[in-house]
Amino acid sequence: MRARRARRAFLARHTETVYGVLTDGLTRPVRLADLVYEAADRFPGLVPTRAQMAAERRFVQAEKEGREIDQGIFCGAVLRSPTAARHLVETMLRPTPRARTLLDGFRTEGRIELDTVYLERRGVAGHIEFRNAARLNAEDDRLIADLETAVDLVLLDDVIKVGVLRGGTVDHPKYRGRRVFSAGVNLTDLRDGRISFVEFLLGRELGYVNKMLRGLLTAPSPGDGRERSVGKPWIGAVDTFAIGGGMQLLLVLDHVIAEENAYLSLPAAEEGIVPGLGNLRLTRLTGARLARQVVLGGRRIAATEPEAR
Template identity: 30%
Template sequence: MSEEVLVEKADGVMVVTINRPDAKNAMNKSAAEAISAAMDDLEADGDVAVGILTGAGGTFCSGMDLKGFLKGESPFVENRGFGGLSQWTPKKPLIAAVDGYALAGGMELALSCDLIVANDKAQFGIPEAKRGLAAAAGGLIKLPRQMPWRIAMELALTGDFISAARAYELGFINRVSDGPSLDAAKELAAKIAANGPLALAASKGVIRDSHTWTDEEMWTKQQQYVAPVFVSEDAREGAAAFAEKRKPEWKGK
């Protein structure tokens, strides 16, 4: 794993930290590849239920590393997109913990996570239009699906930032913290990690994918995700634990 991305695991939660604070955690090729590798680790580790993506030094991610860009680097991973994440998602839940700025590609990384927790001083934006560019790593596609359409249009056309408080009002982020976002993200992750891993993956899958389903196919499509959950050992364990008034012991099968 690159030193530009740090990984820690504890209590069923993996924390992936973009570790380029001197560059405001701007994304370069090696960091993107390291995030992609961390996501593979998240998927493979049966002791980890939830991932958190955050940034070191008080900034989430300021976007693409322009110095790397000028050297011919691309902070994209094949089939996974910007930062190894914008065109792909792991099956397990992933939380963005945002301090400082989540701008341009950094905003698009946050958009690619399932949940967002932010410090109350955090700022979000896709300012590409101010530089004659467009937020092509998912911002233009995902933003109008995650906040009101006209607000997304305004952010894309003006390039202006919004505060964490405004983002929360719009339903774009889950929680605002007056302390480090990572602390609040870990609290949220702990609640998620206490639940059945198969149920988590199926629930995420349906919510993330169902926007493409027609009314005629949505029940059939949903069944493909949830049917294995109901016949799993974990389903029986969850019911037994409830009846016996004890904490369930998940096996992920």
């Protein structure tokens, strides 16, 4: 606790200086995960090192030392700084290096298969299909990375005019052979300590979710005479259910189509976690009363209910 108080006190005074050192005076874009680990190298003791986090991941969540709390102290300080936060958010809106590497091949072939996501161009639509079949298309660190790559490719491809999200068929005995949109966060991985704070929880919101909402940043700096970002409309096709993170995704899309028997829910409070920015975005769409029922009361919204609109 004493060390954490010291970190908070240090960052209260020196966050912008630290961020400036890590980004060469705001001239170098450094993605969030790299920023955290570079801070560990350049400022020993400020945040955990890669080796410390790798050791931490060997434990189930309940038995961890809590090193991600120290990452949270650092990330919170950066995101409270107007200068550092703006630079970091814009950095996270840029295409990932992986997407840039795959772009030419996708433009030629019109399709790409990643570990947990399949992307195909059909006419002017880019269809992204979740393929974490053994886990009801639940989100984990691997799916987060694959999905950001796919979203980048949809936004970078000049032929594609609209993006489509849909869940693929799953292997779960109860739903085998059926399409499922998303079961939200992979609770097994969460229990086992394999859901990361920086790469998953923060990387998800600052990465592909924000890119679908605000567009992909493509120009290097303001005032250079070019359009700085590219945005496209997004459609969600919901089969069976969109739970947790799956429902959160729907809140940043432009249009949602759901099958008659589908339902939506945000059970994060029951699981002891915060539903990303879903609690803020849902309230804007529905008003406070219905949002409380969904977020705090665990209410499921059936696709056929009037509230589903």
